[in-house]
Amino acid sequence: MEAVPFIGIDRHRLGVDGVGVTTLAAFHGCPLRCRYCLNRRCLESPDGLPRYTPQQLYDHVGIDNLYFIATGGGVCFGGGEPLLRIDFIEAFRALCGKSWNLTAETSLQVPAESVRRACAVVGDFIVDIKESDPDIYRTYTGGDASRAWDNLRLMLSLVGPEHVTVRIPLIPSFNSEADTDRTADRLADLGVTRLDRFTYRVQ
Amino acid sequence: MTHGKNICNQLKEVRKRIAEENDIPLEIEECTYKGECRGTCPRCEAEVRYLENALAERLRLGKVATVAGLALGLAATTVQAQAPATAPAKIERTQHELSLMADCVTVRGMVRDSKTKEEIPFCRIHIVDYKTHVDIDTVVNNGFKGNFAIRVPKGEYYIHVHHIGYKEGGGRKWTIDKDTDIGDILLEQGVVPVIEVGGVESVPLSTTPPGHEDYYQGVGGAEIIVR
Numbered sequence: 412m413e414a415v416p417f418i419g420i421d422r423h424r425l426g427v428d429g430v431g432v433t434t435l436a437a438f439h440g441c442p443l444r445c446r447y448c449l450n451r452r453c454l455e456s457p458d459g460l461p462r463y464t465p466q467q468l469y470d471h472v473g474i475d476n477l478y479f480i481a482t483g484g485g486v487c488f489g490g491g492e493p494l495l496r497i498d499f500i501e502a503f504r505a506l507c508g509k510s511w512n513l514t515a516e517t518s519l520q521v522p523a524e525s526v527r528r529a530c531a532v533v534g535d536f537i538v539d540i541k542e543s544d545p546d547i548y549r550t551y552t553g554g555d556a557s558r559a560w561d562n563l564r565l566m567l568s569l570v571g572p573e574h575v576t577v578r579i580p581l582i583p584s585f586n587s588e589a590d591t592d593r594t595a596d597r598l599a600d601l602g603v604t605r606l607d608r609f610t611y612r613v614q
Numbered sequence: 615m616t617h618g619k620n621i622c623n624q625l626k627e628v629r630k631r632i633a634e635e636n637d638i639p640l641e642i643e644e645c646t647y648k649g650e651c652r653g654t655c656p657r658c659e660a661e662v663r664y665l666e667n668a669l670a671e672r673l674r675l676g677k678v679a680t681v682a683g684l685a686l687g688l689a690a691t692t693v694q695a696q697a698p699a700t701a702p703a704k705i706e707r708t709q710h711e712l713s714l715m716a717d718c719v720t721v722r723g724m725v726r727d728s729k730t731k732e733e734i735p736f737c738r739i740h741i742v743d744y745k746t747h748v749d750i751d752t753v754v755n756n757g758f759k760g761n762f763a764i765r766v767p768k769g770e771y772y773i774h775v776h777h778i779g780y781k782e783g784g785g786r787k788w789t790i791d792k793d794t795d796i797g798d799i800l801l802e803q804g805v806v807p808v809i810e811v812g813g814v815e816s817v818p819l820s821t822t823p824p825g826h827e828d829y830y831q832g833v834g835g836a837e838i839i840v841r
Contacts, residue, residue: 423621423653432625459779459804477662477669480681481628 414462431484438490453491465502485511519562621653728800733760744770
């Protein structure tokens with residue numbers, strides 16, 4: 412498999428990407444164009460970015476193997492949109508086996524088949540659902556909310572709510588607390604039990 | 615307590631428990647470094663390598679190597695067929711690094727654009743041993759400024775600086791035998807224009823605590839993303 416570009420690899424993350432000590436590996440590339448994207452580098456040219464094959468990434472992050480095993484941690488794939496690289500993630504899982512937990516932070520703006528394949532190899536998901544109102548969703552991200560929500564339903568049916576954390580952002584100038592309350596209610600109706608509500612602080 | 619120190623303490627606790635569970639002698643000395651850190655340093659990394667080698671030795675001797683779960687809720691996991699993939703040659707280097715624990719000093723500097731003289735944040739700064747050409751450490755400078763600070767054992771090093779949109783900077787040899795400020799490292803713009811990292815920060819990882827503007831943030835690892 413050819414090497415793919417990454418915008419960053421961040422070690423020793425505690426409590427932000429799931430259980431234990433994790434390393435965040437952020438892929439380049441995303442189908443959305445969020446107004447307040449946290450990682451704009453993933454939308455620009457991949458020229459100059461470090462590239463890794465699954466084996467190379469495995470060798471690179473393996474420096475923290477002891478922490479991963481001791482704490483139940485592992486690697487969190489983010490980006491960008493990591494499920495655009497499902498081939499890579501599957502190959503990575505084959506390398507690390509069951510000893511590392513794999514997490515994916517995803518917007519779910521990918522084909523349903525990618526979600527199915529991800530559910531077979533990723534242990535936990537952190538879903539950036541953005542918004543439940545389709546107009547707000549499109550205004551903020553440029554994407555279609557229904558695809559993300561359909562994929563969320565699929566994911567919940569495949570892995571169960573205990574492996575899915577959904578993030579609900581309060582985004583100044585785009586949504587309100589009432590909007591986030593409505594989104595939380597809709598998620599509860601779907602069976603989501605793990606929510607992470609937070610507020611964007613625009614600088 | 616600073617974020618980096620918090621990470622360091624938790625990782626230290628992991629190492630301590632592993633050593634205790636497996637009867638590995640490990641003297642964890644109180645860190646005397648003052649100021650912000652990124653949660654790990656050559657000394658901490660050397661302890662991990664030491665533990666890996668000690669665990670591998672236990673497995674080679676037919677003993678059980680137990681890698682215990684932490685207070686994060688994991689049960690103890692007995693590792694029998696899964697020896698850490700560490701080559702025996704690293705034992706010597708680890709012992710060398712352990713012996714240098716007391717001799718760490720701080721190297722500071724500032725990364726700037728060679729034309730505009732503006733500070734360049736989010737650079738990767740590689741500290742490479744001059745004699746062995748081994749990459750001692752790679753840090754990322756302060757999230758919103760160009761300054762960096764790193765603890766290294768006394769010695770001779772190359773310091774290379776990388777940033778997207780610039781040609782590699784630094785590259786000269788430095789003799790570091792005391793706390794040293796190497797001044798400005800100027801980066802020349804390359805083919806790809808400087809990409810301004812913007813966006814919104816909703817977690818404190820890249821926020822510089824007041825009074826700690828001199829030090830890089832505790833995000834660890836080789837590279838940084840804006841979270």
